[in-house]
Amino acid sequence: MALRTPMKKTQIGSRDLLANGGGCPVEVFCRLRPPKQNNNDEETDNSSSSVRISSSTELTLYSSENAKNGQIRESHYEFSHILTDDVSQSAAFKELAIPLLDDLIQGKNSVLFTYGITGSGKTYTMMGPLSNPGLIPRSFDVLFNSIGSYLGKEYLLRSDRQNGYEIQTEADILLERQRKEIQMAKNNNNQRGKMPETTNTRILDMTSIWNAQLNENCSYFVFVTFVEIYNNYIYDLFDDDILNKAPQSKQLRDDNRGRPYIRDVKEIEVRSSEEAIGLLNMGLKRRRIAHTQLNTESSRSHSVLSMRLVQYHNDIPMTSLTKDDLITSTIHLVDLAGSERVNRAKTVGERVKEASNINSSLMVLRQCFEILRENQAQCTSKMVPYRESKLTSFFKSYFDGEGRIRMILCVNPTADGYEEIQHALKFGELTKDVMVPRALPPPPPVPPKMNRGHVALREIDNQQQQPSAPVLFTEFNAQALIAPFPSLEYSLLDGVGDDEAMLTLEQHLRRRIDERHRLNILIHEQHDYLHKFTFELVSDYDSTISDHDELAKENEQQSKAIRHLQTRIKLLEKSQNDFYKTTNQMERENKTLKSKIEDRNNEIKASKAERRKDKIDFENKLKIKINELEQQYLNELKTREIQMRELERQHDDKLNIIRSMAATANTPTNENVYQNPLSVRKRCPSEERILQEASGQSPSPRQAPAVPPKRFRM
Ligand SMILES: Nc1ncnc2c1ncn2[C@@H]1O[C@H](COP(=O)(O)OP(=O)(O)OP(=O)(O)O)[C@@H](O)[C@H]1O
Structure with a gap:
């Protein structure tokens, strides 16, 4: 049984491989960004440096501000290749990513x-903009342009979430398909009414890779994962969990x-570059939402x-x-x-923590490269601090030669x-000098020649295998090795010279040679089995040890956290007691205040x-007073009425006198004189006045009766 995954054990020793000429350098490319077109751009105004390119691999950095000694500062750097600011996205992709995609198809990492x-x-x-995509979208385009026609059966493989894949049965495939269709229907329902995202404006890269390793007799599957490392925690951007206020971070394992x-990272199978870019955009969107919720910046991860x-x-049947x-x-x-650096970014508060976490993870990356370079240059074996940050822990195996680093x-x-x-250029130059063991090419994807009998046998084998039994060990056959070997029959030597005896001797020797040959093969096979078995045992042992280390670390961290929590509990208990005291005091004060209020x-x-x-007394008094006043007024009114009536009567009298006088004046003088002696008598003053009024002369004004103004007392 062949172990066909292109993996090289890290325990083989990177130094051995490097010593045997199997190393290759980390390739560092420098890409210069063009200045912004806008002339008012602040960036251009603040420029304090400039870069001059001497060749396709060398550049010099100048400072536009003089150093203390008055000299213009300059420094010189060399890289694998320099991409000047006029290099297009497409050209950059060809230079930077196509060789890696070529490797990918060849089974290299x-x-x-x-x-x-x-x-x-x-x-x-x-990423680049839609109109000018960067390495990731172009990589998906080119990968599917190349292998799109040779994709294997959808859902045949499923990630086991432990860096491997499970092979699904037909029933599993059907179930998975149904699950996905239901999910898609749900998504479509959710999307209904929303504006579709504009992905159709994306420029597609039509490049396609052909290499000898692109085997048309192979089936290919593409899986994608997308994570971010923020504050030294790993978050899965495809996990729905990321949208929670406190998303769960993921653990690293070997x-x-x-x-x-x-x-447990979510690994999703994709069947086209559009699907892959869609997923990527979803991940980026979730990342933005998560960072908005947490009030953090995504560019800090x-x-x-x-x-x-x-x-x-x-050629390998799916069933086997x-x-x-x-x-x-x-x-x-x-x-x-x-x-x-922290100072430059003018960071404060939470941002300082972020910045220092970023700096420390980049610092660990730098230290790893530095120590690797030192170990290689001076043949030392200093420990490389991969485990000090999640970033370097994750890529540890690449420093040991799992694949190419760019x-x-x-x-x-x-x-x-x-x-x-x-600072950045120095880091790049340092990295360029580091050698990593060259990744071993994987065995070609050609299956062992199997006839139908073999396949049937293999299927029977599969059925018989206990799932937990170590497969390789069951193939070790010690009995076969100690089986008796045909001993040399010396009696046959007696007949040397006789043709028949010679023939028998020759046959006997041939049998022995064949048997030795068969045993040799058997020994080799058994040796291989044992070797692989030991190899697996060592791997198991290593992973158990690393699991143990990890658990011990976790344990230690949890004990620390528990101690921390215990201290917090004590503090909380103390403040709770204080709180009770204050509450009691306040309750007492509250009671006193309540009785005062009562x-x-x-x-x-x-x-x-x-x-x-x-008020009632006053109202009563008021009523009495009002009654008194009313009575007073009524009396006065009566008096006035009587006075008025008197005046009226006097007036009527006067009128009668006037009428009688008028009647006297109209009768003949003599008769009247004799008949009415009053007509000649002297008139009294009141008659005189009445006469004057009647003849139109104004009488002297009469005095109004002097009535004093009434005052009311309440
Ligand atoms: N080669 C280039 N050609 C044209 N524009 C560029 C180029 N490189 C960067 N830019 C522009 O510069 C700006 C900043 O670039 P970008 O966001 O890629 O920086 P970054 O290094 O990823 O920053 P951060 O660390 O904050 O994520 C963007 O507006 C981008 O369009």
């Missing part, structure tokens, strides 16, 4: 980092071959997109396909967080300060009752 200060163009290089993987290609030879027949290869595309150093010469650029309320009630009584 690789990792590509973008490193640089914030705003230097890392995300532009990785698989049974010593390769680190993210436990490292993001890792992993594309995994799984292949197997079509096993995990060992699968060849897996991966490209990790890593967009590192900005490498600026780094793109992004630089914005017109905006970033001289020292910051110098007294006051009683006083208020009494005073209200008194007032009400006063």
Whole structure:
């Protein structure tokens, strides 16, 4: 049984491989960002440095501000290749990613980092805008242009979430398909009414890779994972959990071959580049939402997109396909967080913690490269501190030769300060000098020749195998090795010279030779079995040890957390006691205040009752007074009436006198004189006055009766 996954054990020893000429350098590319077109751009104004390219691999950095001694500062750097600011996205992709995709199809692994200060163009290089896509979208395009016609049966493979794949039965495949269809229907329902996202404006890369390893007789499967490392915690961007206010971080584990993987990470099979980009956009959207919820910045985290290609030879019938027949290869595309220092970014509070976490993880990356370089240059074996950050722990096996490492150093010469650029360039140059063991090519994806009998046998084998039994050990046959070997029959030597005896001797010797040959093969086979068995045992042992270490670490961390929590509980208990005391005190004060309020309320009630009584007294007095006044007025009114009547009567009298006088005046004078002696008598003064009034003369004004004004007392 062949172990066909292209994995090289880390325990083999990177130094041995390097010593045997199996090393290859970390490739570092420098990509310069063009200045912004806008002339008012602040970045251009603040420029304190400039870059001059001397050749396709060398550049010089100048400072536009003089150093203390008055000299212009300059420093010189060399890289694997320099991509000037006029290099297009498509050209950059061809230079940086096509060789890695070629490796991927050949079953080899690789990792590509973008490193640089914030705003230097890392995300532009990785993702790019829709109209000018970067490495990730183009990689998906080109991968599917190349292997799209040879995709294997959908859902045949499923990630076991432990860095491997399970082979699904027909029933599982059907179930999975139904599950996905239901999910899609749900999504469509949710999407109904919403504006569709505009993905149709994306420019597609039509490049396709052909290489000798692209075997048309193979079936290919593409899986994707997308995670971010933020504050030294790993979060799965495909996990719905990421949208929670407190998303769960994922743990790193070593698989049974010593390769680190993210436990329980969601690995999704994709069938086209559109599907992959859709997923990627969903991940980025979730990342933005999660960071908005947590009030953090997404550019302060490292993001890792992993594309995994799984292949197997079509000659292997699906029913007898096993995990060992699968060849897996991966490209990790890593967009590192900005490498600026805390002071430069003017960070405060939570941001300082973020910045120092970023700095420390980038610092550990730098230290790993530094120590690797030192170990290689001086033949020392200093321990490389991979485990000090999640980023380096995850890529540990790459430093030991699991695959090719490339780094793109992004630089914005017109905006970033001289020292910051110098820092980044120095890191790039240091990295370039590091050698990593060359990844061993995987065995070609050609299946062992099997006839129908073999296949049938294999299926019977599969049925008989206990799932938990170590497969290789069951194949070890010690009995066969100690089976009796035909001994040399010396009696046959007696007949030497006789043709027949010679023939018998020859046959006997041939049998012995054949038997020896068969035994040799058997020994080799058994040796191989034992070797692999031991290898698996060692791997198991290593992973158990690393699990144990991890658990011990976790245990220690949890004990620390428990101690911390106990201290907090004590503090909380103390403050709770204080709180109780204060509450009791306040309750007492509250009671006193309540009784005071009650007294006051009683006083208020009494005073209200008194007032009400006063009011009633007053109203009664008022009524009496009003009655008195009414009586007084009525009396006065009566007096006036009497006076008026008197006046009226006097008036009538006067009128009568006037009438009689008028009647006297109209009769003949003599007769009247004789008949009415009054007509000649002298008139009294009142008659005189009445006469005057009647003849139109104004009488002297009469005095109004002097009535004093009445005053009312209430
Ligand atoms: N090669 C380039 N050509 C044109 N524009 C570029 C290039 N590189 C970067 N830019 C522009 O520069 C700006 C900043 O780039 P980008 O967001 O990629 O920086 P970054 O290094 O990823 O920053 P951060 O660390 O904050 O994520 C963007 O507007 C981008 O469009």
